[in-house]
Amino acid sequence: MIRPFLAALAFVGATMLCAPVSAQHADAGPYVPTPQSIVDAMLLMGKVGPKDFVIDLGSGDGRIVRTAAARLGASGVGVDINEKLVKLANDEAAKEGVAQRARFVNQDLWTFDTSKATVVTVYLLPSIMPRLKQKLLAELKPGTRIVVHDYPLPDWKHEDYMALHEPLKRQAHGLDTAYLYLYVVPPR
Numbered sequence: 548m549i550r551p552f553l554a555a556l557a558f559v560g561a562t563m564l565c566a567p568v569s570a571q572h573a574d575a576g577p578y579v580p581t582p583q584s585i586v587d588a589m590l591l592m593g594k595v596g597p598k599d600f601v602i603d604l605g606s607g608d609g610r611i612v613r614t615a616a617a618r619l620g621a622s623g624v625g626v627d628i629n630e631k632l633v634k635l636a637n638d639e640a641a642k643e644g645v646a647q648r649a650r651f652v653n654q655d656l657w658t659f660d661t662s663k664a665t666v667v668t669v670y671l672l673p674s675i676m677p678r679l680k681q682k683l684l685a686e687l688k689p690g691t692r693i694v695v696h697d698y699p700l701p702d703w704k705h706e707d708y709m710a711l712h713e714p715l716k717r718q719a720h721g722l723d724t725a726y727l728y729l730y731v732v733p734p735r
């Protein structure tokens with residue numbers, strides 16, 4: 548149990564040092580991009596395909612939704628509280644020719660309606676996971692997949708789990724490993 552705790556401290560500490568000032572006020576976590584190899588693994592774990600609508604909560608530079616659109620033919624939306632990151636994500640989506648299917652909005656994720664998702668992706672602070680779990684269970688349709696990077700949703704049995712070696716994780720996490728968890732929203 549000590550290892551996830553130390554990793555969470557490393558996540559907060561490292562990101563407070565390198566995050567832009569505006570991101571430090573973001574309650575769900577500062578900006579730390581998911582390495583591309585881990586983005587690919589998250590989308591594979593979520594079995595994302597052309598029929599899916601992917602919502603990334605706290606979307607950063609939009610890499611998860613942009614990758615889902617460009618490589619897997621999915622549609623989706625990312626929501627982020629940081630206006631500059633939202634502009635960057637939309638600019639990158641336009642450059643990649645996927646702006647019709649991958650768009651990004653500047654909004655607080657706690658007020659964002661997630662009910663349209665077939666897949667939700669999450670890379671946010673461990674401290675917000677209990678509140679996030681309640682929001683997702685209240686809004687998402689049964690069968691919706693949720694792929695979580697590093698910090699699991701509490702008291703919810705995951706359907707799949709992976710620990711992946713990725714040296715780019717060391718700066719944010721203190722370890723060369725990413726942990727992925729898959730949850731499926733149960734019937735009501």
Ligand SMILES: C[S@@+](CC[C@H](N)C(=O)[O-])C[C@H]1O[C@@H](n2cnc3c(N)ncnc32)[C@H](O)[C@@H]1O
Nearest residue numbers: 573575576579580581605606607627628655656
């Ligand atoms: C760890 S980064 C993850 C970025 C991206 N999802 C990825 O995996 O590459 C967390 C992001 O959440 C955003 N964020 C934090 N609190 C938020 C909130 N209340 N509403 C929307 N976005 C938020 C931050 O601005 C940051 O871009």
